[in-house]
Amino acid sequence: MNKLSIITVLLCAWLSVSAQSENFCIAKNGKTATIIIDENDWKGVIRAAKDLGDDVRKVTGVASPIVSFAAMSSQQTKQAHILIGTIGKSRLIDSLIRQKKLDTKKIKGHWEGYCIDVVDGNLVIAGNDKRGTIYGIYEISKRIGVSPWYWMADAPVVHQDELYYDDGYDYSWPAVKYRGIFINDEWPSFGTWCTKHFGGINSKAYEKVFELLLRLKANYFWPAMWGTNFNEDDSESPRLADEMGIVMGTSHHEPMMRSHREYLQRKEQVGPWDYTTNKERVDQFFREGMERNKNS
Numbered sequence: 001m002n003k004l005s006i007i008t009v010l011l012c013a014w015l016s017v018s019a020q021s022e023n024f025c026i027a028k029n030g031k032t033a034t035i036i037i038d039e040n041d042w043k044g045v046i047r048a049a050k051d052l053g054d055d056v057r058k059v060t061g062v063a064s065p066i067v068s069f070a071a072m073s074s075q076q077t078k079q080a081h082i083l084i085g086t087i088g089k090s091r092l093i094d095s096l097i098r099q100k101k102l103d104t105k106k107i108k109g110h111w112e113g114y115c116i117d118v119v120d121g122n123l124v125i126a127g128n129d130k131r132g133t134i135y136g137i138y139e140i141s142k143r144i145g146v147s148p149w150y151w152m153a154d155a156p157v158v159h160q161d162e163l164y165y166d167d168g169y170d171y172s173w174p175a176v177k178y179r180g181i182f183i184n185d186e187w188p189s190f191g192t193w194c195t196k197h198f199g200g201i202n203s204k205a206y207e208k209v210f211e212l213l214l215r216l217k218a219n220y221f222w223p224a225m226w227g228t229n230f231n232e233d234d235s236e237s238p239r240l241a242d243e244m245g246i247v248m249g250t251s252h253h254e255p256m257m258r259s260h261r262e263y264l265q266r267k268e269q270v271g272p273w274d275y276t277t278n279k280e281r282v283d284q285f286f287r288e289g290m291e292r293n294k295n296s
Contacts, residue, residue, distance in 0.1 A: 024080065024123040026144065026163035032056050032064040033123070035082045038090040039068045042130040044245045048137040048214065049084050055141040058150070058157045080121045082140075086133045093126045102126060106171050112219070113173035116140070116165075123165050131219055131245045132173070138215045139172075140165065148215030151208060180213060182222025182251050190224060201228050203236035210244045225251040229259040231293060242295045256286035257293040 026033050037049050050066050057063035064082065069092055085093035087104065096102035096119060107113030107128055114127040114136030125140065127133025142148065144163050147155035183190055191201055198204040201224050213221060221241070223230035230248070231238050241248050254260055263270060263285065270285045271278045 023164050023166040024082075024118045024121075026064070026082070026123070026165060027056060027060045027062065027160075028162045030062055032060065032062050033080060033082050035064050035066050035084060036069055036072065036092065037066065037084050038092055039070060040091075041084075041086050041089045042133070042245075043243050044130050045084065045086055045089075045127075045133045045137070047244065048134040051211070052082075052084075052137050052141055055144065055146040056163065059145050059160050060163060061159070080123075082123045082125070083119075084125045084133065084137060086127050086130060090126075093124070096124065096126075103169065104128075107132075107173060110173035111177060113171065114139070115169065115171040116167075117169045118165065128173075131214070134214050134245055135172070135217050138217070139170075141215070143167070148212055152212050174217065174219075178220040178247065179218045180220030180222070180247075180249075181218070182249070183224040184251070185226050186224035186228065187226060191228075200233075202234040203240050206237050207240060207244075210241060210246045213246060214244065219245065220247045220249060222249045222251045225254060225259060227261065229261050231257065231259070231289075232262065238293060238295075248293065256289045258286065258289040262289075 024033070035049050035053050037046055039046075046066075053064040053066050069090075083092050083096075084090075087093055087097065093102065097104055101119050102115070102117060102124055104115060104126060107115050110128060110132075112127070112129060112132045112135060114125065114132040116126075116136055116139065117124050123140075125133065125136040127136050138148070143165070145158050145160065147153075147157075149155040150157060186194075186201065194201045194205040206223070209221065213219070223237075238248065248257070250257055250259070263273065266285070269281075271281045273282070275282055
């Protein structure tokens, strides 16, 4: 039997499980529900799913394991799980929709929309797009008692021996398309903090900022710009922003994804900062910035 046939058999076995209850047990008696993802889903979704598994640990002391759908056995599909996926990227979610088991009509066409429901005894989190799925994941994290500020502000997590989802069908999408923050005049506060904890204003620091934004259901970020180059100081920073689902902007006088320090460092190459006399090279400077960051 080839891989595709095995996957089809597993899907059928999964979707034939009879409904147990409108409630879903996430953790009880030292056992936690397994989180199932499709390995073909967005990397940012898989990252957030792992965060949810660890958030269960923060609350109960036992993490929810993460398993790829392709690695599941037919016996495992008979158990209750947390199924996470993006519409059009997850075979699990798409199969539930095709069989009319998961209602996505209410979120259809909505930017960053997600829905949560208990389907055939499984807790299902589905999103219209990358961030929609991520927001649905972090909504569960918040409901089990993990604040978006658990790390940034040391918000305490209250221990619970048992965790249940009992809110039935839920769905949401943002009313404002772009929502975010910007780091203004990062020295001494932000710069000192980053240097102390991460060795500088780099991708390790921004990873924590990006996670906070996503847990708060934000999607837009203007980086530190006073003496720093987001795209050049650490090449991992823009790559990470794209992977996690953060839309990057620039601050104040910095158009076209460029930092003013990038011009200062290339002043001889670019020439005078004067569009009336140096249009061609200034255009090229901006064009390179846009091409470099076309995925951010």
